[in-house]
Amino acid sequence: MTSNIHSTVDHEPTARSQSAVGSDPLGQDACANASQTTVNDVAAKIEVRDLDFHYGAVRALSNVSIQIPPRRVTALIGPSGCGKSTFLRSINRMNDLIDDTRLEGTILVDQQDIYAPGTDVVELRKQVGMVFQKSNPFPKSIFDNVAYGPRVAGTRHRPALNEIVERSLAQAALWDEVKDRLDESALKLSGGQQQRLCIARALATNPDVLLMDEPASALDPASTARIEDLIFELKEHFTIVIVTHNMQQAARVSDLTAFFFNGELLETGVTADMFTAPKTQKTADYINGRFG
């Protein structure tokens, strides 16, 4: 099935809905904001064509095609095991690390085929950063966690590292909380702070795409709200693709939504439209919590 999402850049992203969790089960307040994102022809940041993915004999993705626009948040939703994480990991070739897998189809980032022979996968992962469900800081200082990627990439000059670390922590909305204890262990931070540190670590290599696999699912409501606010701020500069099981979160943070089911991309569109008028009964049933 082929699905294209385009969103206009005529409109700046609108202010995020402050609707409380629980009071707006379909997130329609939030969707109302996103409805200013309209269909238009904008060059896709990520274009996926006819993607199939197998783990051994198990087909995890079937014929997935989608265009993901720049500087927007695209949410991937769908029941457990439908292929969301597999799809996400295909975008920066993290699936390459798993044995006995097979990918067919094409993924373009900035119109470059990321599976073309000769692709520098290390460079790709710098451009397309990833944040995981469970924060995974290294057992190192806060500074060293953020400086890790730039150091691996060859930056050794301390003033340059200082600048990258400050910028990345500020972008991840963590600088003010940690600026006086950069030499302390990252493991002393709270769960929410650790997740923002992992976002800072991803930002330190200067990516323009951020892949987030359920980045707030292990966090308390206050930390979740901070991450959602952060996502909203980051989309001004970054293309964000986020997997979430939380429909209200998808409605609050995303401009566009892609609904996966059994490895297929069943429906894509502007989040506001999908949450208020889903095109398939399966989508309606899923976003209304009838299964999943």
Ligand SMILES: Nc1ncnc2c1ncn2[C@@H]1O[C@H](COP(=O)(O)OP(=O)(O)OP(=O)(O)O)[C@@H](O)[C@H]1O
């Ligand atoms: N490393 C792996 N090896 C073998 N099969 C895998 C592997 N990872 C995922 N799968 C299988 O691929 C299919 C899609 O899994 P995937 O994790 O992409 O789904 P998901 O929608 O992200 O699920 P969830 O919401 O539960 O995280 C499932 O059948 C899963 O069992």
